[in-house]
Amino acid sequence: MTTRPNPHLDIDNYDADADLMALNMGPQHPSTHGVMRIKLFLDGEVIIKAVPYPGYLHRGVEKLCEKLTFVQIFPIVDKHDYVAPMTNEQAMAVAFERTLGIEVPRRARYLRTILAELTRISSHLLWLGTFTLDIGGTIGGGASMMMYTFRERELILDCFEMLTGSRFHYNTHCVGGNRHEIPDGWVAVVKSIVATMKLRVPEYEQLCTGNEIFNMRSQGVGVISRDLALELGLSGPNLRASGVDHDLRRDQPFHAYDEVDVQVAVAQGGDCFARYQVRIAEFYESIRIVESLIDNIPEGPLSSQRPVKSTLAVKVKTGCHYHGIETPRGELGTYIIGGGDNKSASPYRLKIVPPSLHAMSALPYALVGHTVSDVVAILGSLDPIMGEVDR
Amino acid sequence: MNELLSALAAAFPDFIDAETPDPSGPMVPASQHIAFATFLKERGFTRDVTVVGSHWPAADEDSVGEYEVGTVLRQPQPGSFPFMWRVRIAMTDTVPTLFPLFAGADLQEREQFDLVGVQFGDHPDLRRLMLPEDWEGHPLHKDYAIDTPHAPWR
Numbered sequence: 113m114t115t116r117p118n119p120h121l122d123i124d125n126y127d128a129d130a131d132l133m134a135l136n137m138g139p140q141h142p143s144t145h146g147v148m149r150i151k152l153f154l155d156g157e158v159i160i161k162a163v164p165y166p167g168y169l170h171r172g173v174e175k176l177c178e179k180l181t182f183v184q185i186f187p188i189v190d191k192h193d194y195v196a197p198m199t200n201e202q203a204m205a206v207a208f209e210r211t212l213g214i215e216v217p218r219r220a221r222y223l224r225t226i227l228a229e230l231t232r233i234s235s236h237l238l239w240l241g242t243f244t245l246d247i248g249g250t251i252g253g254g255a256s257m258m259m260y261t262f263r264e265r266e267l268i269l270d271c272f273e274m275l276t277g278s279r280f281h282y283n284t285h286c287v288g289g290n291r292h293e294i295p296d297g298w299v300a301v302v303k304s305i306v307a308t309m310k311l312r313v314p315e316y317e318q319l320c321t322g323n324e325i326f327n328m329r330s331q332g333v334g335v336i337s338r339d340l341a342l343e344l345g346l347s348g349p350n351l352r353a354s355g356v357d358h359d360l361r362r363d364q365p366f367h368a369y370d371e372v373d374v375q376v377a378v379a380q381g382g383d384c385f386a387r388y389q390v391r392i393a394e395f396y397e398s399i400r401i402v403e404s405l406i407d408n409i410p411e412g413p414l415s416s417q418r419p420v421k422s423t424l425a426v427k428v429k430t431g432c433h434y435h436g437i438e439t440p441r442g443e444l445g446t447y448i449i450g451g452g453d454n455k456s457a458s459p460y461r462l463k464i465v466p467p468s469l470h471a472m473s474a475l476p477y478a479l480v481g482h483t484v485s486d487v488v489a490i491l492g493s494l495d496p497i498m499g500e501v502d503r
Numbered sequence: 504m505n506e507l508l509s510a511l512a513a514a515f516p517d518f519i520d521a522e523t524p525d526p527s528g529p530m531v532p533a534s535q536h537i538a539f540a541t542f543l544k545e546r547g548f549t550r551d552v553t554v555v556g557s558h559w560p561a562a563d564e565d566s567v568g569e570y571e572v573g574t575v576l577r578q579p580q581p582g583s584f585p586f587m588w589r590v591r592i593a594m595t596d597t598v599p600t601l602f603p604l605f606a607g608a609d610l611q612e613r614e615q616f617d618l619v620g621v622q623f624g625d626h627p628d629l630r631r632l633m634l635p636e637d638w639e640g641h642p643l644h645k646d647y648a649i650d651t652p653h654a655p656w657r
Binding site for chain 2: 116119120164166167170172174175176178179339340342343344345346347351356357358360362363364430431432433434435436443445447449460461463465469470472473477502
């Protein structure tokens with residue numbers, strides 16, 4: 113049994129002389145990254161208990177999936193993590209392919225890896241922009257950084273539009289491969305993005321790491337210890353910022369990651385600054401991975417399956433299956449119980465395991481003892497996306 | 504994986520079969536749920552991945568139907584793989600909570616209680632997570648149709 117703070121503090125029996133106040137933060141607070149509410153119990157200005165209330169974006173996707181067939185599920189998973197939609201589809205595709213033992217051609221695996229890394233860059237760009245805006249740590253009170261990161265994110269979304277025809281809801285993955293062939297000139301566009309990012313990331317770092325306000329507001333704030341991070345089930349940059357050297361890209365490779373040498377970025381602090389350090393290091397790592405793959409995309413087919421003519425083409429007959437991949441936020445898993453409606457072409461039960469929900473469950477531990485002004489810094493650094501938490 | 508299975512078979516000979524493992528994960532009695540999780544946590548499965556409930560309606564009118572609770576843990580190290588096991592209970596019974604072992608089980612189990620209806624015994628704060636507090640029914644029940652009437656807004 114471990115010793116950890118109690119998130120279910122009994123407020124009624126708390127110190128009777130204390131200056132207690134309950135404060136609802138959200139659901140429409142600009143820094144809640146979607147719509148969520150945190151009920152803060154304050155003693156003076158210090159938080160003694162924090163209770164998250166998600167559910168404002170609940171759309172019942174898991175119930176919908178029980179009626180849709182496996183082929184029909186792909187378009188709706190784009191809407192979960194709306195900051196990095198590409199990796200949602202990939203998590204679904206990898207889960208179905210591993211469950212059914214379907215091979216993916218090498219060309220599609222390379223393309224998926226490049227798309228995943230570009231998505232990681234674009235997701236971390238949005239995170240960096242909003243995080244610095246939340247804590248006001250860069251020149252111009254933080255808003256200038258947001259302009260810079262959105263300028264670069266636009267390049268990546270344009271490049272996805274060139275490949276798939278849409279900027280957000282791509283529907284480009286299917287069971288067995290990818291749908292959209294690489295257009296002429298796309299490789300050159302990706303190379304120019306990578307070259308731009310190589311120049312920009314050191315600029316971001318200079319703006320933030322060298323800034324005294326940024327350092328004071330992020331260092332030592334919201335510390336999550338190594339053991340607690342594991343117990344909470346944190347994954348991705350949040351887990352690595354607490355000193356755990358764990359990344360599914362290296363530890364259980366998917367796509368073409370077994371052909372790349374992934375250097376996992378780890379920081380020891382466990383605070384907001386460590387989470388920032390890990391994400392900045394992941395910028396460089398993603399740039400390196402894209403650079404090493406973009407010139408070597410093999411020729412060949414993009415899909416190992418014939419084009420689907422029936423929605424009943426993919427069937428999981430029996431059993432429970434869990435498969436997860438590393439998305440920009442951490443391990444996005446899919447738990448499938450086969451043998452559902454439509455002659456097993458629908459899942460009996462499909463659970464999407466979102467990394468953001470685990471990040472949310474860290475809030476009652478990370479917020480206690482800090483002041484109200486630190487809430488946005490801690491929430492921002494954990495990077496939960498509410499569309500993914502609520503589903 | 505094989506080493507782990509033989510260690511599990513030695514510790515829990517009643518329900519672990521190392522010779523022919525079930526690919527869906529072993530079925531564990533609810534009374535052994537905590538002991539099983541503790542055993543795995545001590546062997547490196549320190550990261551809580553998820554808790555998944557599912558509803559299995561009764562085949563006839565005499566029984567009440569069952570809940571199945573799947574739990575997935577993972578080792579945070581190279582070569583890691585997810586390990587999962589399942590607990591089956593009658594709909595009137597409870598599953599012991601994993602909250603004392605894994606802090607992340609708090610919200611995970613609340614979500615499964617909310618959507619599926621599984622009762623987790625000794626959970627410190629078993630409330631609805633996604634749906635409003637006065638919602639009726641559990642949407643992921645197999646007999647809960649998508650068009651089940653309810654107050655649509657508030």
